[in-house]
Amino acid sequence: xxxxxxxxxxxxxxxxxxxxxxxxxxxxxxxxxxxxxxxxxxxxxxxxxxxxxxxxxxxxxxxxxxxxxxxxxxxxxxxxxxxxxxxxxxxxxxxxxxxxxxxxxxxxxxxxxxxxxxxxxxxxxxxxxxxxxxxxxxxxxxxxxxxxxxxxxxxxxxxxxxxxxxxxxxxxxxxxxxxxxxxxxxxxxxxxxxxxxxxxxxxxxxxxxxxxxxxxxxxxxxxxxxxxxxxxxxxxxxxxxxxxxxxxxxxxxxxxxxxxxxxxxxxxxxxxxxxxxxxxxxxxxxxxxxxxxxxxxxxxxxxxxxxxxxxxxxxxxxxxxxxxxxxxxxxxxxxxxxxxxxxxxxxxxxxxxxxxxxxxxxxxxxxxxxxxxxxxxxxxxxxxxxxxxxxxxxxxxxxxxxxxxxxxxxxxxxxxxxxxxxxxxxxxxxxxxxxxxxxxxxxxxxxxxxxxxxxxxxxxxxxxxxxxxxxxxxxxxxxxxxxxxxxxxxxxxxxxxxxxxxxxxxxxxxxxxxxxxxxxxxxxxxxxxxxxxxxxxxxxxxxxxxxxxxxxxxxxxxxxxxxxxxxxxxxxxxxxxxxxxxxxxxxxxxxxxxxxxxxxxxxxxxxxxxxxxxxxxxxxxxxxxxxxxxxxxxxxxxxxxxxxxxxxxxxxxxxxxxxxxxxxxxxxxxxxxxxxxxxxxxxxxxxxxxxxxxxxxxxxxxxxxxxxxxxxxxxxxxxxxxxxxxxxxxxxxxxxxxxxxxxxxxxxxxxxxxxxxxxxxxxxxxxxxxxxxxxxxxxxxxxxxxxxxxxxxxxx
Numbered sequence: 001x002x003x004x005x006x007x008x009x010x011x012x013x014x015x016x017x018x019x020x021x022x023x024x025x026x027x028x029x030x031x032x033x034x035x036x037x038x039x040x041x042x043x044x045x046x047x048x049x050x051x052x053x054x055x056x057x058x059x060x061x062x063x064x065x066x067x068x069x070x071x072x073x074x075x076x077x078x079x080x081x082x083x084x085x086x087x088x089x090x091x092x093x094x095x096x097x098x099x100x101x102x103x104x105x106x107x108x109x110x111x112x113x114x115x116x117x118x119x120x121x122x123x124x125x126x127x128x129x130x131x132x133x134x135x136x137x138x139x140x141x142x143x144x145x146x147x148x149x150x151x152x153x154x155x156x157x158x159x160x161x162x163x164x165x166x167x168x169x170x171x172x173x174x175x176x177x178x179x180x181x182x183x184x185x186x187x188x189x190x191x192x193x194x195x196x197x198x199x200x201x202x203x204x205x206x207x208x209x210x211x212x213x214x215x216x217x218x219x220x221x222x223x224x225x226x227x228x229x230x231x232x233x234x235x236x237x238x239x240x241x242x243x244x245x246x247x248x249x250x251x252x253x254x255x256x257x258x259x260x261x262x263x264x265x266x267x268x269x270x271x272x273x274x275x276x277x278x279x280x281x282x283x284x285x286x287x288x289x290x291x292x293x294x295x296x297x298x299x300x301x302x303x304x305x306x307x308x309x310x311x312x313x314x315x316x317x318x319x320x321x322x323x324x325x326x327x328x329x330x331x332x333x334x335x336x337x338x339x340x341x342x343x344x345x346x347x348x349x350x351x352x353x354x355x356x357x358x359x360x361x362x363x364x365x366x367x368x369x370x371x372x373x374x375x376x377x378x379x380x381x382x383x384x385x386x387x388x389x390x391x392x393x394x395x396x397x398x399x400x401x402x403x404x405x406x407x408x409x410x411x412x413x414x415x416x417x418x419x420x421x422x423x424x425x426x427x428x429x430x431x432x433x434x435x436x437x438x439x440x441x442x443x444x445x446x447x448x449x450x451x452x453x454x455x456x457x458x459x460x461x462x463x464x465x466x467x468x469x470x471x472x473x474x475x476x477x478x479x480x481x482x483x484x485x486x487x488x489x490x491x492x493x494x495x496x497x498x499x500x501x502x503x504x505x506x507x508x509x510x511x512x513x514x515x516x517x518x519x520x521x522x523x524x525x526x527x528x529x530x531x532x533x534x535x536x537x538x539x540x541x542x543x544x545x546x547x548x549x550x551x552x553x554x555x556x557x558x559x560x561x562x563x564x565x566x567x568x569x570x571x572x573x574x575x576x577x578x579x580x581x582x583x584x585x586x587x588x589x590x591x592x593x594x595x596x597x598x599x600x601x602x603x604x605x606x607x608x609x610x611x612x613x614x615x616x617x618x619x620x621x622x623x624x625x626x627x628x629x630x631x632x633x634x635x636x637x638x639x640x641x642x643x644x645x646x647x648x649x650x651x652x653x654x655x656x657x658x659x660x661x662x663x664x665x666x667x668x669x670x671x672x673x674x675x676x677x678x679x680x681x682x683x684x685x686x687x688x689x690x691x692x693x694x695x696x697x698x699x700x701x702x703x704x705x706x707x708x709x710x711x712x713x714x715x716x717x718x719x720x721x722x723x724x725x726x727x728x729x730x731x732x733x734x735x736x737x738x739x740x741x742x743x744x745x746x747x748x749x750x751x752x753x754x755x756x757x758x759x760x761x762x763x764x765x766x767x768x769x770x771x772x773x774x775x776x777x778x779x780x781x782x783x784x785x786x787x788x789x790x791x792x793x794x795x796x
Contacts, residue, residue, distance in 0.1 A: 016055075018136040021129050026059075037137035039129060053078070053095070056137065058125070064090035064113075071095035073377065077142055079123060086113035098123045098142060118367055151278070151359055151368070152385045155182065155291025159279035160368065162378040165354055166275060166299065167195045167267040173300040174198045174207070175234035175247075175309070176277075177391040179293040179414060180227050186280075186288040189233060190297050193273035193282040195265040198235045200225070205253060207235030207246045211263035219244040219256035229416055230295075230391045232313045238303035239263050250310040250425035275299075275355070277378070295391045297357040300348070307335045308348055310425035310443060311465070314394045316358055319373070324348035328394045328427050329444045329466050331525060336465065336486040362386060390414050394427035394444070403436035424464065430471070439753075447471040449492055455479035460654075460753040463487045469495030469616070476500065478755050480654040480730060481617055485748045488528045489536065489619040496520050497617045499653045500548065501731035502608040504765045505601040507560035509678040510569070510691070511765050512733035514596045514649020515540035517615030528620030529748055537618050537651075539590035542570065542597070548610030553602075555587050559684055562603040569600040569684075573647040575627040575738060579710040593618040594746050596649035596733030598676075607766045613731070618651045622746040626668050626738045637670070637737060649733030651746050655754040655761050656728050659698050665744050670737035672697040673728075677704050677720050677764045686710070693735065694764065696724035722762050727754040729761035 016036040025042035028049040040059040044051070046067035053069060056077045062069075065087045069078070071094030078095045084106045086092065091114035092106070098120040099105065106115045123142040126132050132140045151160065166172060174196060176189050183203045191197030194216075197208040206220035225231045225248070234247040242261040246253045267273075274281045277297055278290040296316070315328035324333055324347075334345040353372040361369040362380075370376040390411040398410040404419070406412035417423070427444040435454045444466040447453055452472035455461060457479065464484045470492035475481060481497060483489065496517070503511035518538030528534045545553045556564040571582045572595060591597055602609050630642040637643045646669075650656050662671050678691035692704035704720025728734070738744075754760035 019133040021133060037133065037140065039132060056140070056142065058132070063087070064092070066090055069093075069095070077120075078117075079125070079142065083107050086110055086115065089113060091115070092117060096120050096142065100125065151295070151362070151380070151383060152293055152387045153278040153290040153383070154385075155184065155187070155289050157289065157382045159287075159289065159381050160277040160357075160378045160383070161274045161281070161381065162355070162370075162376045164192050164268065164273045164275050164281075165374075165376065166192045166301075167265055167273065169195075169265045169301045170240070171236075171238045171301060171303040172196050172209075172265065173234065173236045173302060173304040173309070174298070175232065175313075176297045177230055177232050177295040177393075178225070178290075179230045179391075180225055181292040182227070183224075184288075184291060186286070187290045187292075188276070188278065188280045188288045189290060189294060190275070190277045190299070191281070192275050193268045193280075195267065195273075196235075196237065197280070198233060199288065200233075203227075205233045205235075205246050205248055207237070207244055209237045209244055209258070210266040211239060211258070211260060212266045213263055214258075214260050214266075217244060217256065217258045217260075219246045219254050221246070221254040223248055223253055226416075228414060230411075230414055231416075234309055234313075236303050236309075237265070239265075240303075245306075247306070247309060249423070250306070250313050252306060275376075277357070293387055295359050295389060296393065297355070297359075298353065299355045300352045301354050302349075302352040304348065305335060305346065308333065308346065312348070313425055314392055314427035314443070316360075316393055317353075317356070318371075319350040322350055324350055324353060328429070328446075331466050331488065337529075359389065392417065392426075394429050394446075396429045397432045397434055400433040401435075403434055403438065408432070408434060424462075444468075447473060447495070449494060458755050458757055462753070466490070467619075468492075469497070471495065473497040473617075475653060478730075478757060480753050481652075482654040482751050482753050483528075483617075483619050483652075483748055484751075485529050487619070487748065488525060489523065489617065490525050491521065491523045491536075491616050493522050494520060496615050497613075497653055499613045499617075499730060500610055501613065501729075501763065502610050502765055503599075503601060504678065505604050505606050505609040506678075506682075506766075507562075507566070507601050507603040508682050508684060509766075510598045510600055510676060512596055512598050512647070512649070512676045513731050514594065514651060514733045515591065515613055515615075515618075516651065516653035516730055517613045517617055518593060519544070520616050523616070530621060532621065533623040534620035537593045537620070537622060538616055539592050540613075540615065541588055541590060542585070542599075543587035544615060546612040546614060547602075548612065550612065553611070560600070560603060565599055565602055570597065571599075572597045573645060573735070575625075575629055575644055575646055577629060577641070577644060592624070593651040594622045594624045594648055594744070596647035596735075598647070598733070607768070613653075617653050620748055622651050623743040624648065624746075626740070626742050626744045628738050628741050644738040645735050646738055646744070647733060647735055648744065650728045650730060652748075652751050653730055654751045655730065656746070656750040657726060657752050658696055658724075658728050659726055660750045661728075661746065662698060664747065664750065668738065668740050668742040668744055670739050672736065673724075674735040675704075675722075675724055675732065675764045676735070677722050679719060679721055679766075690719070692720055694720050694722060694724050696726075696734075701725065721768065722764055725754075725760060725762055727752060727761045729754075729756055729763040732761075732763055 019037035021039045026040045027045040031050045033052040035054050038057045043061045050068045053076050058079045060081045061083045063085050067090050069092045073094040076095045079098045081100045085108040089112045093116040097117035187200045189198045194210045199206050203224040208218050210216045232249050236245045242258040244256045280288040311333045315326040317324045334347045355376050356371040368378050395417045396410040401408035424441040425443050430447045430453050433452050437457045439460045441462040446468040449470040454474040456476050459479050462482045468490045499516050518540050523536040554564040573582050628644050630644050673696045674693035680690035692707035694704040695702040701724040703723050705718045
C-alpha cells in the first residue's frame, strides 16, 4: 500500500509480485512491466514511457498522450472507474477492458490513436480495497468470457478471422457444424483464400483445394442441407493420393481424385491471406458471407479416415495423453477393426489439430478461444448476436416420450434425430424414459440411471462402438441388441437389459435354453473383443428369471406343480460321454455365459410360458472349455464310449449365425448342432418322451427323429415339426460334439439380427410347425429324399 504517489520503471527496482495499491498517482520514469494486481486511486502518468501490463490494472482515470499501454492479449485487463482518453497517436493494445461508470469503450479517442481492446460486459468490484487485494487479488478475477454460445452469422458482414496456417500443408481435414437460415449461391464455412475452402453452393457442401502449381479443384454433389437444422460438414484432402472427400453427417457425399499428388496446398497469391470463418478470405467483391450458425470448427493437418471422422462428430474433443479423446464417450478415438484385421489402429494426434473453435468461450463479442495447442485466438467482426449452443454434441433427451416426438429431445426443433433414428455415426444419451418402434444403429448409446429405452416390436438396436447402461434397455417382443466387433459395454450398478423368450409351458416337456444376461454390477471400460475371455461378463442364476408379467419364477421340488418350475428336471451337460453325465443345477447355481441348460414347464395355461431375462447383457468374446474326455479315440464318435458332447447356448441378446459359429470352432467341435424339440407326451419317464434332436450344419437342416433310449438311437419316425435355420434365436441352447481339447468361442462377429416371426430363426419350444425361410439359409442346392424302410421307419 502506497499512501501517496508512486514512481516506477528505470532504476526504481519496483516489482509487483502480489498486489499493489497506490492512493494517488502512479508515475513512470522509464519502461515498466507489471505482473500482478495494481490498484491506482489516481491517474497514470506515462511521461513518454511504455507500460507493459500482464495482469489487472484498476485505475480511477487514464490519460495517454503519445503513450503506449501494451498487453499480452491473454491475461492483461484494464478497468477504468471514471474516465479514459487517448491523444496524439497513443495506443492501448492486447487488453480486456471494462469501463465502470458507463460500460462503454474509451471515452475520448483521437483519430490517430489505437484501442485494441476486448470489452468485458460486467465486473463485480468490491467496495473496499482490502477486499480486492486479499490473497493477492485471487477473488478478484474479471471474467472476460461472456457466453458459451454458437456464433450467429447474418450473411451480410459477419465473420471471424485469424492468421493463415493451412497453406503449405500436405494434408488437411476441415469440419464444422452448421445451421442454415437461408440458401445463397455461395457461403463459406471456413478456409483460406486460395488454398482450402469448405463452403456451400446453394446449400450443397463443397470442398475446394488449390495445390501449388495447379488450378483449383472442387468436390461435392447435389445433396442439399435442410434449413434450420444442424448438420455436420467435413472435407479432407491428401497430396499423397491426390484425393478429396466431402462428408455430410459422417457419410461420404463425394470422393474426387484430382489426379495430382505430391503437391502441398498453395500459399496465398497476395501473401495477405487469413483463415476465416463465415466468409471468403480474399480481396474480392463477393465475400460469400455465411447466413446461419456455425459451431465446432476444427482443422487438422492430416487426412482423417471416415471412421475417425465419425467418432468425433457428435462430441467435443480434448487432449488425452497426446491424442484426441472424446468428451461424451470416455473411449480412445482409434479406428475400428474390420473383421480379421490385426494391424495397429490409427488414432488422431493432438498435434495434428491445428485449430479448434468449439465456441465454448466467446470473449466480449470480440474473440473466441482456440482449444488446440496453438492458441490461435480469432477476432470476431461485426457479430452482435450469439445463440445458445444447440448442435447435437451429443443427442440428448429432455423429457419422457416417444423417440419420434420432437419434444422428447433437448433441442428437437433443430435436430433431425426424431426423423432419422438409424444414424449409424450418432452418439445418443437417454436422460428420460423413452420408447421406440424402429431399428436403431448408433456409434454410442448411453442410458442414464433410473431411465430407460423401451423397444416395442421386432426391432434391432445395433451398437458399433460404445454402450453404457446405467439404466434399462427394455427389449420387448423379438427386439434384439446387436453389438459389433468393436463395441464395448460399460455398466453401472443397476444397468441392465430386459429380454423375453418363450419356453414350453408343459410340465412334461423340456426346453433347452441359455441366458443372454448375467448378474448386474459395475463394469469399467475394457476391450470386450480381445482374443481372451471378456471378464466383464457375469454368470446367470436361474432364480433371477421372471415370468412374463414381471413376477419372480417360483420353484418346487415336486415332480410338477402348476405355476412353478420343478428343480427335479433342471440339468446341464458339460463335456460328457453318457446319459449319466447330465448334471443337476439349482436355482442359485452360477451358469457362465454360453452354457446351455434344460428345464421343464410351469404348467400354466397355454402352450408357451414367457420368461424375462433381466441383467447385464453378455458381450464380446466368450470362451468355454472343451474337454474331449474320450481321449485318443480316433474320432469314432461312438455313443456312450467315445462321443464327447457339450450343451451350449446362444449367449447374446441377439440371434447368432450358426455357420459362423461352426467356422470359428473348426477343429474343436465336429460341426453339427443338435436342437431338442418335444412335440407330444405327458410323462416324466424317459422312454415315454416324444421328442428328438433336429440337426443343423453347414450342409443341411433336418427335422428331428424320435429319440429313443439313453443314447438316443434313432429307431422311429421323423416326427419333428420344426426345421432349424442358419441362425439361432435368443436363448436357444444346443448340443454339439467335442472332437478336441480347446476353447469353444462365441464372439460378436457371430451376432446378427434375425426374426422368429418371419422364419429367419426358430426357437425349439413346442410342437408348432414352422417353415424355414428359403433363399437365405441354404446356399448349396440339396436333393432331399424321404424313404420308408421295410419295418415302416421313415428317413430324410
